[in-house]
Amino acid sequence: MTGLRLGPLLRYVDEDSATVWMETEAPCEVTVACDSGVTGTDRTWQVAGHHYALVPVEGLTPGGETPYRVLLDGEQVWPLPDSPYPPSVIRTLPPEGRGPLSVAFGSCRWAAPPSGSRSHLAAVPGIPGDSHDPVGPDALDTLAATLARDPDRPRPDVLLLLGDQVYADQTSEATAALLARRRDTSEPPWTQVADYEEYTHLYDESWLDPEVRWLLSTVPSCMIFDDHDVIDDWNTSAAWQARMRATSWWRDRILGGLMSYWVHQHLGNLSPADLARDELYARVRTAADGTEPVRAFAAAADADPTCARWSYRRDFGRVRLVMIDTRATRVLDEGRRAMLDAAEAKWVRQEVLDAPGSYDHLLIGSSLPWLLPHLVHDAEVWNAALCRGARGPRWARRGEALRQRADLEHWSAFPESFAALAELLSEAASGPEAPATVCVLSGDVHHAYIAEPHWPAGEEPAGRVLQLTCSPVHNSIPAAMRAGFRFGWSRVGRWLGRALARHVAAGRPPVSWRRTGGPWFGNQLMTLTLRGRDARLSLDQARADGRRAGRRRRTPGRMARLERVLERSLT
Numbered sequence: 001m002t003g004l005r006l007g008p009l010l011r012y013v014d015e016d017s018a019t020v021w022m023e024t025e026a027p028c029e030v031t032v033a034c035d036s037g038v039t040g041t042d043r044t045w046q047v048a049g050h051h052y053a054l055v056p057v058e059g060l061t062p063g064g065e066t067p068y069r070v071l072l073d074g075e076q077v078w079p080l081p082d083s084p085y086p087p088s089v090i091r092t093l094p095p096e097g098r099g100p101l102s103v104a105f106g107s108c109r110w111a112a113p114p115s116g117s118r119s120h121l122a123a124v125p126g127i128p129g130d131s132h133d134p135v136g137p138d139a140l141d142t143l144a145a146t147l148a149r150d151p152d153r154p155r156p157d158v159l160l161l162l163g164d165q166v167y168a169d170q171t172s173e174a175t176a177a178l179l180a181r182r183r184d185t186s187e188p189p190w191t192q193v194a195d196y197e198e199y200t201h202l203y204d205e206s207w208l209d210p211e212v213r214w215l216l217s218t219v220p221s222c223m224i225f226d227d228h229d230v231i232d233d234w235n236t237s238a239a240w241q242a243r244m245r246a247t248s249w250w251r252d253r254i255l256g257g258l259m260s261y262w263v264h265q266h267l268g269n270l271s272p273a274d275l276a277r278d279e280l281y282a283r284v285r286t287a288a289d290g291t292e293p294v295r296a297f298a299a300a301a302d303a304d305p306t307c308a309r310w311s312y313r314r315d316f317g318r319v320r321l322v323m324i325d326t327r328a329t330r331v332l333d334e335g336r337r338a339m340l341d342a343a344e345a346k347w348v349r350q351e352v353l354d355a356p357g358s359y360d361h362l363l364i365g366s367s368l369p370w371l372l373p374h375l376v377h378d379a380e381v382w383n384a385a386l387c388r389g390a391r392g393p394r395w396a397r398r399g400e401a402l403r404q405r406a407d408l409e410h411w412s413a414f415p416e417s418f419a420a421l422a423e424l425l426s427e428a429a430s431g432p433e434a435p436a437t438v439c440v441l442s443g444d445v446h447h448a449y450i451a452e453p454h455w456p457a458g459e460e461p462a463g464r465v466l467q468l469t470c471s472p473v474h475n476s477i478p479a480a481m482r483a484g485f486r487f488g489w490s491r492v493g494r495w496l497g498r499a500l501a502r503h504v505a506a507g508r509p510p511v512s513w514r515r516t517g518g519p520w521f522g523n524q525l526m527t528l529t530l531r532g533r534d535a536r537l538s539l540d541q542a543r544a545d546g547r548r549a550g551r552r553r554r555t556p557g558r559m560a561r562l563e564r565v566l567e568r569s570l571t
Helices: 139-149 173-182 196-207 210-218 238-245 250-269 272-277 279-286 291-303 342-353 374-388 393-406 415-428 479-489 491-503
Strands: 004-013 017-024 029-034 039-043 045-047 050-058 065-072 075-078 089-091 101-106 158-161 221-223 312-316 319-324 361-366 437-442 448-454 464-469 512-520 524-531 534-544 560-569
Touching: 004 050, 004 065, 004 075, 004 089, 004 196, 004 210, 004 221, 004 250, 017 029, 017 065, 017 250, 017 272, 029 050, 039 050, 045 279, 045 291, 050 250, 050 272, 101 319, 139 210, 139 524, 139 534, 139 560, 173 196, 196 210, 196 250, 221 250, 238 250, 238 393, 250 291, 279 291, 319 342, 342 415, 361 524, 374 393, 374 479, 374 491, 415 437, 479 491, 479 512, 512 560
Parallel strands: 101 158, 158 221, 319 361, 361 437, 437 464
Antiparallel strands: 004 017, 017 050, 029 039, 029 065, 045 050, 065 075, 065 089, 101 524, 312 319, 448 464, 448 512, 524 534, 534 560
């Protein structure tokens, strides 16, 4: 009997269709059978010796909810036997955008098991009760346990994972030991992952976590990469890129990263109609082995960003999401640096402004925040000017070294792109058919906050524009980082930032902004609840509750709880 190696993940869901992703142990026919009688069936396809399926399920009832099962060659493999979790369900969107939409989001999930626990790579059913997680409870684990404990509790309609789903450059002890059995980890890239096969172990480690596995099987997800999905500071600058390409190991790393992202994350962002039009997906599905087509695609995408589009748009009734790739389509030439190349920027603009009046809320997914603490923003503007040569070659060399060391590569490090996004958001939020809210959803910076921009008098848009930042889902927050971000938001920090800007004669940004919530530190998730033109925001943090779970199998919800630290109307 063929087994289920990874998944299932419920990915795309609309009013009457869904897709379910999984990896199997061998080639087989995969069936997703809903209790409502609707089924979807497809054959697996192969990449690098691994067998995958992305099964479309069509003909579902709008606004309905149905449990589903997964069968491989007719044998049921999901739900798992004796599962402590409720049945996985497909819940479709209501017709014509009626009813509320709940959107949960966050980023930066380091999935390594707690020190001393058994590895998820061994597919164990849980973590021993005496394990201690040094970075605190995982927010996704805690959400899953909370929902499993109380099936009647409202659950998100969609989960947006805004980057750093896996950490290719920061592996756990268990993964490092596995890599050491494959190769000499005293040589580059050391205990970082090196190729596609090693990437698959990162996804195993993350998605075989029992709570997360169940959560992703029953809550639809949209994903986008950030730097750690490949390597810290990915595509910071032309100098950084040249240095990486000169190493002996980078090519296999970047190809493995893009290939595994295409397989594990990107395809699930697409609708069944988009998948049917995707030429690469068609070639892979019909090939005996799809490795070479996917590898060639990854190589082309790395060499020429215009060869691939990782950004995408989703419409959830009268809520529009435009997810932007802020990593792979950068223009790194110092004289014309841009967060997005011309073709990507044009596409984003078209999707944001398409059919005005057809949506009540616009969500811009950007792994990197648009609005940062003022000192950080001005430091990045200052650094960008230095690297362009504003203070001469010597300062430019110092600026480049600082840029790479201090991660100065957000929207503010691309001042023209920062201004262009400000203009686009203003245009989208203006006019008689403007949406009620335009929200930039971001992660990356290991704290959560709300920032609100303001345009010059007479130029304020009709809709409310907000930067909503939430990270990490599961990672550490060093004390120095907390102090630095607090200082960055302070009046003294703002004054120091303006002094840096004056050093390179940088003008003021096209918008001003103020922090209207936070900063909050911890493992956390934000949730937007959108009903008509009303919008509410909540922030939940995962807290250890001090109780111990059973040693043989953890009862869902016994080790942590979600604590609501913010609930606010945005409209």
